[in-house]
Amino acid sequence: MQLIYFSPTHTTQKVVEAIARGINDGKANHHHVVHRNLTLTSHECEVPTDEITLFGVPVYGGRVPAEATRRLKQIKGNQTPAVVVVVYGNRAYEDALLELRDIVTEQGFVPIAAAAFIGEHSYTTSDYPIAPGRPDTEDLQKAAAFGARINELLQEAKMLSPVAVPGNFPYKPLGQKPSIAPITVADKCDQCGICVSVCPTGAITLNDLPETDASACILCCACIKECPTDARVNDSGFIKEKSQWLVDNYSERKEPEIFVE
Numbered sequence: 001m002q003l004i005y006f007s008p009t010h011t012t013q014k015v016v017e018a019i020a021r022g023i024n025d026g027k028a029n030h031h032h033v034v035h036r037n038l039t040l041t042s043h044e045c046e047v048p049t050d051e052i053t054l055f056g057v058p059v060y061g062g063r064v065p066a067e068a069t070r071r072l073k074q075i076k077g078n079q080t081p082a083v084v085v086v087v088y089g090n091r092a093y094e095d096a097l098l099e100l101r102d103i104v105t106e107q108g109f110v111p112i113a114a115a116a117f118i119g120e121h122s123y124t125t126s127d128y129p130i131a132p133g134r135p136d137t138e139d140l141q142k143a144a145a146f147g148a149r150i151n152e153l154l155q156e157a158k159m160l161s162p163v164a165v166p167g168n169f170p171y172k173p174l175g176q177k178p179s180i181a182p183i184t185v186a187d188k189c190d191q192c193g194i195c196v197s198v199c200p201t202g203a204i205t206l207n208d209l210p211e212t213d214a215s216a217c218i219l220c221c222a223c224i225k226e227c228p229t230d231a232r233v234n235d236s237g238f239i240k241e242k243s244q245w246l247v248d249n250y251s252e253r254k255e256p257e258i259f260v261e
Helices: 011-024 066-072 096-106 137-155 194-198 222-226 237-249
Strands: 002-005 034-037 053-058 080-088 109-118 204-206 210-212 257-260
Touching: 002 011, 011 053, 011 080, 011 109, 011 137, 053 066, 053 096, 066 096, 080 096, 096 109, 109 137, 137 257, 194 204, 194 222
Parallel strands: 002 034, 002 053, 053 080, 080 109
Antiparallel strands: 109 257, 204 210
């Protein structure tokens, strides 16, 4: 079983791993698990027909992140059964699940099941709590139960067919990212370099302080989440306004959605 995911803040990874545990709890046909983490690097590979593959990505503005799409297109299948999973920050996943299904289909996979889970929004802070702590225990239990259902599906002696999922094509236009990026609070930074190592696009360089190329930053906020001294922050008015809007309009808990043919 292959787990292939783009997960800068680890929420998507947690969901995909929980699904995999659910698949393997079936025990009848225990799968060896291979991780292919696309967050920091591409993995060019071909997956054989008999190896169930789980794909997971976060949702950025209702779409699959462009950086994730580029890396997913290095993966080839051979009519390989697949599960597609998107993780969104409690607002909406819009066309992302359909887009991910279409991407992996074009790459030679057959998506037999799909899901949309909720993860803590990248912009979440103590001032702006947007789905904080998600996926939580309840989410991960549902992910494992979904995995168990996938295991049952794989055991059934029938032709596997592509799963239907919500979404529109053409997909919603990709939003124009503003030319902003997290900054470093000088008196909190100890120059450990963790922010540099976790950035999925290599946008951060360490000079006297970490400096960020706003044109390369995808606002995933991995550097903020991972900074051990809270020296990385989003201080732009745009992010603060967007975060407050999300808190005001999307604080009510949403639940995972599961799609099985």
